[in-house]
Amino acid sequence: MKQQELEEYLSLYFIMGSVNCSQDPVEVLKQAIDGGITLFQYREKGEGALQGNEKYRLGEKLKKVCLNAGIPFIINDDVNLGIALDADGIHVGQDDEAAHTVQQKMGNKILGVSTHTIAEARKAVFDGADYIGVGPIFPTRSKDDANKVQGIQILQQFREQQITLPMVGIGGITAANAKQVIDAGANGVSVISAIAGADNVKQAALQLKSKVL
Ligand SMILES: C=C1C=NC(C(F)(F)F)=NC1=N
Numbered sequence: 001m002k003q004q005e006l007e008e009y010l011s012l013y014f015i016m017g018s019v020n021c022s023q024d025p026v027e028v029l030k031q032a033i034d035g036g037i038t039l040f041q042y043r044e045k046g047e048g049a050l051q052g053n054e055k056y057r058l059g060e061k062l063k064k065v066c067l068n069a070g071i072p073f074i075i076n077d078d079v080n081l082g083i084a085l086d087a088d089g090i091h092v093g094q095d096d097e098a099a100h101t102v103q104q105k106m107g108n109k110i111l112g113v114s115t116h117t118i119a120e121a122r123k124a125v126f127d128g129a130d131y132i133g134v135g136p137i138f139p140t141r142s143k144d145d146a147n148k149v150q151g152i153q154i155l156q157q158f159r160e161q162q163i164t165l166p167m168v169g170i171g172g173i174t175a176a177n178a179k180q181v182i183d184a185g186a187n188g189v190s191v192i193s194a195i196a197g198a199d200n201v202k203q204a205a206l207q208l209k210s211k212v213l
């Protein structure tokens with residue numbers, strides 16, 4: 001996929017799994033798509049996360065919703081699930097399977113890597129990542145083993161250090177702070193609870209979308 005096309009997909013990157021939803025995850029995804037999300041990551045993780053066949057079956061349903069909406073479907077961590085579901089891409093963290101081996105397994109699919117330091121960002125570029133997630137920018141409730149809060153300065157630092165790869169900020173991003181993430185150099189914002197935890201999912205996505213355009 002061309003870099004510019006991916007940068008557009010990264011504008012409003014919704015991440016969720018069943019754990020993040022108080023209603024049917026399929027419904028949440030449909031409402032988020034109606035609200036204008038541009039990319040989706042299925043991240044089935046944390047206390048009470050689905051496993052095995054249940055995880056696969058929900059992934060299959062969510063992928064179909066993305067396919068109908070023309071939105072790329074990304075799988076978090078689980079490379080085998082990504083291959084089994086023929087996902088459009090995989091997102092891996094520093095403690096997941098190494099990015100260069102995932103790149104080999106997934107061929108020309110989208111490869112995203114979580115980064116927290118300039119060294120990790122440079123390694124992701126070297127390993128052939130198509131985009132990087134950078135954070136946590138603000139305090140987050142969605143990841144219990146999150147690294148220390150970085151603030152938007154990390155985004156500015158990556159750009160100053162000539163990291164030109166498409167990048168999204170992640171961690172505690174809401175409609176109130178999304179614009180400063182873009183102004184600091186990110187191509188988009190990724191959110192979990194700001195959308196999945198909202199009373200009105202579509203409205204929350206619409207509000208965030210208006211801040212990142
Ligand atoms: C831990 C994560 C960090 N960044 C991202 C993304 F936004 F996709 F880049 N996804 C994750 N699951």
Ligand SMILES: [Mg+2]
Pocket residue numbers: 076077091092093094096
């Ligand atoms: Mg991970």
